[in-house]
Amino acid sequence: MADPCPFCEILEHGAPATIVAEWREAIAITPLNPVTDAHILVIPRKHVDDATVDPILTGIVMKYAAEVADAVSPANIITSIGAEATQTVFHLHVHVVPRRHGDGLHLPWTGQKVVST
Structure with missing residues (x-):
């Protein structure tokens, strides 16, 4: 049996989460x-x-992610598709990551060279 989806646990069963915005189709x-x-x-x-x-x-x-990003920009809007692309929770989710000069956060491909396959 698959592990329960942590986001469905929040949405369906009230698992703890800090909800900062809600819409009809998303939180x-x-x-x-x-x-x-x-x-x-x-x-x-x-x-x-x-x-x-x-x-x-x-x-x-x-x-909705763009609306959130507009309020905190500059920001990255990121989603992953598959484990090889760093997806760890298999329920669609979009990260809105506010950025500031010198914040020290590097994206996975920052400073890497392209490897041909």
């Missing part, structure tokens, strides 16, 4: 381990494994 929460001040996750209320499963819902979630 925004503070992640357990934010990487910068005001780091937010935007999560659809409907379980979909990643951004490829329901492109229309993904667009709606991305719209």
